[in-house]
Amino acid sequence: MPDQIVLLDAPGDVTQFRLQDQPLQAPGAGEIKIRHQAIGTNFLDIYHRKGLYALPSYPAVIGVEAAGVVEEVGGDVTGFSPGDRIAYGGPPAGAYSSTRIMPAERAIRLPDTVSAKAAASSLLKGMTAYMLLKKGCNVGDGSTVLIHAAAGGLGSILVRWAKSLGATVIGTVGSSEKAALAASYGADHLIVGRGADIVAEVKRLTDGNGVDVAYDGIGGDMLVKSIRAVRPFGTAITIGQAAGPIPPVAVEELRPGKSLSHPSIMAWCADVGRYRKAAEAAISAMERGIVCEIAAEYGLADVAKAHEEMETGRSAGSILLLP
Incomplete structure (x- = not known):
């Protein structure tokens, strides 16, 4: 079977995807050619597909993390050889393909203990968790954190990593089945159900104080609830809008002294130095078992089903x- 690539013809629904044979490419100076073994998907891919985050031109190729093997190296590349196992995450998009040409400086060598599937499912989420836990707010022993969707991809890594730092974790989940999963990841307390009074439950669990930091990837009207669940001079961090756009938030919600942050892992990783530090921290975490569970696998031809x-x-x- 020839190599394949998934093109997005225009922003929209999954009917805008088109699978075609991938042209042969050779790496240039400073570049490597990677044969993908596994490609990670993220909600960011949905935002790219829908046009919520614009891409430079169309047809476009989306996808921001993958793992595989170096197939060919270009001129001036000294750090890699054909056969090396690598992974990458972050900008620019372009991972939905059998092979990819990219700058060698964006490739992160994989240790033997981390599989391609584990890396493709966990690298970008692990980098995001590192940014959120150590840069957005320095979580450590004695911290209390609120993590929405605690059984999801990013949520599960945040729970495990926060627990490894000594934090108390309050998680939200949509069902008892997901509650059991989040508990197995180490969550100390779980708020179950879409209709739960999250603010009241957090206040009950924290003796009325609120959490030090809340991580909200839900969006919609959840952000205001997250802010209200934070203690005075605590921080609410918005990292997505899976439930829909976030309505305007009144500045009065930040009293007394609360902070609201909206970091971007893509912007963070645009700097190569920051990117490599975050990626190495994520891979080290993977070696300690801080990984995302793999819920499903699809071929490139079934990209619409995956989305x-x-x-x-x-x-x-x-x-x-899986290419």
């Missing part, structure tokens, strides 16, 4: 594309 499953929110874990 549809991601959008339902039913999957507890990461969905992979």
